[in-house]
Amino acid sequence: MKNTNYRIVFFSLLLSFLATGCIKKDINTAEGIPNPHVSLYVLRNVFKGNELTINRDILGGAYNTSGVVVSNHENKNLPPNTIALQSVWRGQSRGMLIRVPEAGSYSFGDSLHINVEQARLVMDKGMLVLDGLTKDKITKVAEGVRKGYMPVSIQNLLKNAGAYEGQLVSITADVDPDPAPGTTFSGKKYLKDSEGNQMQLFTEEGAVFAGSKIAPSATFQGVLVGSDNGPQLRLQKLEDMTFPSGKIYQGWPETFEKPYRGKLSYNISETKNLLQMSTGEWWLYQVIQGETAGGDRIVSGKQALRFQQNRSDNAYAQMNFDMPDGASKVTFWYGAYSTDRSCTFQLEYSVNKGASWERIGSPISNVPTVVESPTPKQAIYLMNINQPVRFRINKLGLGTSSNTISNGRLGIDDFAIYQSY
Structure with missing residues (x-):
């Protein structure tokens, strides 16, 4: 009896192995299985200027896309029956305007899957629009997804x-x-x-x-x-x-373009680190004008400011002149030089011609590299100063970078001051 049971188990295992072997044999791994999903980035790129009806051949076998709704239909500031969808693919963020049967069915933060077969890409009054969808082609899979500006x-x-x-x-x-x-x-x-x-x-x-x-x-x-x-x-x-705020002062932002290559050493005792720029005289201590593509945080023109790294004393980009009508806002762009470590800096102001300085807001320490953020970040400070005022950026001297300290080079460009409002 035991031998009979062993034979049954043996032949069952053998048949299972043969069946599994046959199934594996039928799969052609070289061909693979087409990905049914296409990103908004790819979907935008298949449009070449003329109206296009979408099919799987055009999309390499794909037939659906997805994204997060970033429009508020209830506030009525998009074309009728239109929503805006945004998604990220391989680090590239892209968006698309989509004409839907009932825009009121979709709210800001809804995550949608959309079957795009037989939908159309059309250029309508300068807008690239995904059109021709029916409600059954759109599936809401989540709500309240957050997207930043x-x-x-x-x-x-x-x-x-x-x-x-x-x-x-x-x-x-x-x-x-x-x-x-x-x-x-x-x-x-x-x-x-x-x-x-x-x-x-x-x-x-x-x-x-x-x-x-x-x-x-x-x-x-x-x-x-x-x-x-x-x-x-x-x-x-x-x-x-x-x-x-009020309007930007005439002649601003300071783009640090003039003079071209005016300060190329971090500390120049002969000139006391003073440089006459388009807006006035600036004190640039442990700061140079840099023009390295992919390194310096250049927003406009050819140059940006670059602050020195690993120092124990503070570095300054300081106005030596006042804005006569006060200020309601200051903005500038910032980022780490190239792939340097982060650092810490703060904005300061003086209403007594530089005799003393006060900090505005909190110090900033989340300074991204060019890999983390190819586009520099923008710092925005609001204030209500109704008397002559001057400003400076103070990069804190934290010492040499280590496991606990980050004190890399800092890039700054397009420093703007806005009148009282």
């Missing part, structure tokens, strides 16, 4: 608007021309930076916040949308106008 200069945005369209971006700029007191958001307004770069801020007449007052200058956050007249920024709520 991507700070970008108008200059960089205009160079490659397609890389930002359909995404959340933030732009610090003046409203041009200077709005009269009581001017509202409704209709077309223009955002302008100090270098003359300009783009449109558009608010639908029916938007919930259309009748709210607009500040002369602010950081405006919203969804970037194409138009026949170039890219438009469309706020999604009134709170997307952040850091409101």
Whole structure:
């Protein structure tokens, strides 16, 4: 009896092995299985200018995409039945405007899966739109997913608007021309930076916040949308106008461009580390003008400031002159030089011609490398100073970098001061 049972078990195992072997034999690992998912980055790239009906052949076997809704349908500041979707693929963030049957079904932060077979990519009044979807092609898989705003200069945005369209971006700029007191958001307004770069801020007449007052200058956050007249920024709520202030002082930001290669050594005793720039005289102690591509944090022009590393004394980029009408805001861009360690710095101000200095806000220590953030971060400080004032950046002397200390080189560019508001 035992021998019979052993034979049954043996033949069962043998048949199972043979069956498994046959199944493995039928798989062609060289061919692989097509990935059914395509990113918004790839989906945008298949559009070549003419209306395109999507099929699996075009997408290499894929047929669905996904992303997070970054538009607020209830505030009515996108074209009717349109939502904005944003996703990240291989470190590249991309967005797309999508025409849907019922925009009210999708809220900011909803994560969606979309079957794109037989949908169409069309250019509509300067906007690339995914059109032709039915409600059954869209599946909500999560809610409340958070997406941050991507700070970008108008200059960089205009160079490659397609890389930002359909995404959340933030732009610090003046409203041009200077709005009269009581001017509202409704209709077309223009955002302008100090270098003359300009783009449109558009608010639908029916938007919930259309009748709210607009500040002369602010950081405006919203969804970037194409138009026949170039890219438009469309706020999604009134709170997307952040850091409101007076207009930027004429001749600012200080871009540290002039004089070209004016200070190339960190400490020059002969000149007392003073340099006459376009805005006035600056004291640059343990600071040089750097122009290394991929290293220095250059936002505009060819140069940016670079602060020395590993020192135990503080390094300064300091104004030796006052702004006569006070200040409501200071902004600048920052990042670590190349792949250096982080560091710690703070913004300080003086209202007694530099006799004493006070810190504004908290020190900043999250200074990213070019790998962590190819685009520098923007620091924004609000204040209410109604008398002559000057500013400086103080990089703290923490000593040599170690397991517990980070004191790498710091990059700074485009330092801007805004009048009292």
